Amino acid sequence: MQKDFKNKIQQPNLADFHYDLPQERIAQFPLEKRDDAKLQVYIKGEIAHSQFFKLHHFLRPDTLLIFNNTKVIPARLFFQKQTGAWIEIFLLSPHEPKDIFQALQQSESITWECMIGNKKKWKNDEVLILNLPINNIILQAELIENDEQKNLVKFTWKTENETIFSEILEKFGNLPLPPYFEREVTESDKERYQTVYAQAEGAVAAPTAGLHFTNEVLENIEKKGIKKDFITLHVSGGTFQPIKAKKVTDHEMHSEQMAFTKENLENIAHNISHVVAVGTTSMRSLESLYWFGAKVFDMINTTKKITQIPFFVEKLFPYQHEITELPTAEQSIRAILKYMKFFNMKDLKGRTEIFIFPGYIFKVCKGLVTNYHLPDTTLILLVASFVGEDWRKIYNEALQNDYRFLSYGDSSLLIP
Secondary structure, three states, X not given: OEOOOOOOOOOOOHHHHOOOOOHHHEOOOOOOOHHHOEEEEEEOOEEEEEEHHHHHHHOOOOOEEEEEOEEEOOOEEEEEOOOOOEEEEEEEEEEEOOOHHHHHOOOOEEEEEEEEEOHHHOOOOOEEEEEEOHHHEEEEEEEEEEOOOOEEEEEEEEOOOOOOHXXXXXXXXXXXXXXXXXXXXXXXXXXXXXXXXXXXXXXXXXXXXXXXXXXXXXXXXXXXXXXXXXXXXXXXXXHHOEOOOOOHHHOOOOOEEEEEEHHHHHHHHHOHHHEEEEOHHHHHHHHHHXXXXXXXXXXXXXXXXXXOOOOEEOOOHHHHOOOOOEOOHHHHHHHHHHHHHHOOOOEEEEEEOOOOOOOOOOOOOOEXXXXXXXXXXXXXXXXXXXXXXXXXXXXXXXHHOOOOEOOOOOEEXXXX
């Protein structure tokens, strides 16, 4: 077991994690070939520059790469009022039902938490209507909760044949490109703003570290003996939100849904010493998995029995937990496997709002493949917590060597 005394939260000073990002450094379009992106390699304080298709050269053969296989849904809906005004509804997360898989399978109505563009034009009790000639689908939207903190929109639809909500989005929806793309969606974005291994529908933003992977890169990884596995975290729109709270820890952290299989956990347990996360979403998932396992481990050790508990990791739980003696990463994962066996579970679904900032002690991840992130966001704090003060050296290197930033930008491999 690890003697890991409960952290007292050291409030980060957000100004210490700011950097100037020129607008022209934000990549507005992807490269013609995904894996031609630049790759900055940071290993034990040393920096090298390469290209993404050579990623396998810098990974140990015993590495386990963990990918996020979420798939972006067409989460932007545009309704035009009779006055001619347009209302944009951006789906953030399902409210009723809350489970994303169940939400996308609904066939009559559903309620989502949303961001709303041109909201002042949407009057109370006004029902917005979209008509689609195909199958004579009529989609209606009603704002049922409206305040500064939350917008709940109820969607109902009528069709000739039963149509589930994922099909509605395919017909009505638009791809939700990040707000820093100062352009309209193109046809190529529909392919390029998805990873080549995207499978589980539910994200409203891409896990962009994975956008550089091609089938050739994946084949080269396999040839070297590097293992890979796929988990799911459905990325929410909150990932782009800048931190505006005076106290960083007061930032309202976004909650995201995760899913792991029993095989995922077995692979992680067998390769616990060399886990590399592809993207901050995979990293958040893996670290959240550890903390859920710590709860299970503590429950078993203190009560000597197993009961079902919610798989939910609160924002500040790693810093404020009441667990006196934390398990190792392997003990944590094996506790979850025991828990799943006891309840005959083949997969594990949960939510996380974990907030990783400097002072956090990483439990599972030994490396990270990631793009370059916006200043003043939770993601830059996550990177800084992983590599320490060298985050600034890494970002300065990228700026000085003409790296492209953000979703369609270049990549880095970080192994502290």
